[in-house]
Amino acid sequence: MFILLHLFLECLGQTQTFLNLDIGIHILQTLQATSEPNSKIIVKLEQKIFDSTQLLICDSEITLLKENCIQDINSFDLKKNTQIVQLVYGLKLEKYQEQLLSMKQLNEYPQVIGTYSKQISNFSITISTMNILECASQCQNNGICQNGMCECLEGYFGADCSIIALDITVESQYHKNAFYYFNIKECNQQSCSLNIQFNQVGKYRQTCYAENWYLLQQNVIEKKEIKIIDVQSCLQNIKNQKLNPKQFSYYIFYFETECENSQQSINQDTRSILIIVITTVGVSISLCCCIICYYFFFRRRKEEHQILPTMPIYPKTEIQRYLPKQVYKSLIIQYPGLTSTDECLICLDKIRDSDYVRLTYCTHIFHIQCIDNWLEKNRICPACRSELDEVTLIKVAKQKKNDSLIYENKVSRLYGDMGTPNLTMTPQLRSVEMTQRL
Structure with missing residues (x-):
């Protein structure tokens, strides 16, 4: 047996609450057609907790077959707490308005508002009027109300x-x-x-x-x-x-x-494999670069250590032997041809008469401290890049000695003993002196 409940609301906009209604069909109100222009009737069912109650608006009567009825099917199927049905007068309805907007034509037949529930239900019914161009519910997710319908964004x-x-x-x-x-x-x-x-x-x-x-x-x-x-x-x-x-x-x-999606899975697997391969290759290349850089770095350091040992390349005793310490004034008096050189090419300061200097075999003069510091790190002359390594200095010294002996023998045969030449003179200077004397 259907339980019939006839409740007539006094005016539109009033909300009526129904508690603990039994299972079955409940007729709540009957509406007649209205001639109010550009308006529609909004019937809203609200529940705190969805309990399978379904809002129905039908012609004349409500049956289990729900013939000639309109309902908010999407809200009911999605178990929403609110269902809305719209009644309009004198408007030809399209299919999307009937289904999507839950609209029904309010014609000459009496419209019966009711519910059907499969269990004891609690809900409230609100009946109100609204302009036909307004939306029955507020548009969500940035939707826009246009001509009584929410226009939704993609998705x-x-x-x-x-x-x-x-x-x-x-x-x-x-x-x-x-x-x-x-x-x-x-x-x-x-x-x-x-x-x-x-x-x-x-x-x-x-x-x-x-x-x-x-x-x-x-x-x-x-x-x-x-x-x-x-x-x-x-x-x-x-x-x-x-x-x-x-x-x-x-x-x-x-x-x-x-x-x-098997195709997406394959694509993802392919991308994952590609990422792993690229990462592995990148790491391998980076590792190889690091190894190469490490090898060349330490090889260079080793070469630098060979070139620049902790101890001076030329101990002071060796420097004094091949490049003896001299007073600049005495050196110029002894070799007047060196007067054109009056500054140290390392510190670029002018050499004073009392300064101690060293004269290289390539006839360049430097402060003693400047050339000593230079020779601790370098093997060449700072002025002309001539070799100043120990082997070269020994070779030059031997050559000087041989030149001196030859000169002494010639002088002895021609003029007798005229003294021993200074072995510290460079080959160039000795050649000049030999020419003058001969």
Whole structure:
């Protein structure tokens, strides 16, 4: 037996609360047609906790078959706490208005407002009027109300843009009880298709959003794939109903089970392998570069240590032997040809008469401290780059000695003993002196 409850609200906008209603059909109010222009009646059912109560507005009477009734099917299927039905007068309704916006024509037949529940229910009913261009519920997720309907951004659906969906072409894992969409608005000029393979048999529902707005009323499909060969028929429905293609050019999918896109998995595996290979090659190259740099660095350090030992290359005793310490004034008196050199080419200071200097075999004069510090790190003359290593100095010294002996023998034969030449003189200076004497 149906339990009938006739409650007539005194005026629109009043909210009536119903507590602990028994299971079955409950008739709450009967509405007659109104001639108020540009307005619509909003009937809203609200619950604190969803308990399977369904709001119904029917012609004349309510039956279990729900014939000639309108209801907010999407909100009920998604177990929302609020259901809204809109009644309009003198307006020809399109299919999307009946299904998506839950609209019903308020004609000459009395409209019965009631509910059907499978268990004891608690809810409140609010009846109000609203301008026909206003939206019955507030648009969510940045949706915009246009001509009584919320225009949603891509990825949001429903009468109030509260249903969130993900792009099915970029996801690799499809979750249970989740929505996904395929955007076909780019297929206007050419035919396009969708083909997704699963790793296992999946259960899902699919619908062209321009054909059917009851998102969970479609038959469950059990396959290992989603295959839509042509989407032109879905696009044609958008043109036929003069819908906004930006909002309705979608295929919408709802998954009943967890599914995995095998193609995306392969691509991800390929990308992972590629990343691992690139990383491995990069690390190997970096390691090789480090080893090479390490090798050349220590090899250079070793060579530097060979060139620049901790102890001076030329001990002072050796320097004094081959490049003896002399007073600059005495050196100039002894060799007047050196007067053109009056500054140290290391510190660039002028050499005073009392300064101690050293004269190289290449006839360059330096402060004694400057040349000593230089020879601790270098093997060449700072002025002309002549070799000043120990081997060269010994060789030059021997050559000087031989030149001196030859000169002494010549002088002895010609003039007798005229004294021993100074061995510290360079070959160039000795040649000048020999020419003058001869």
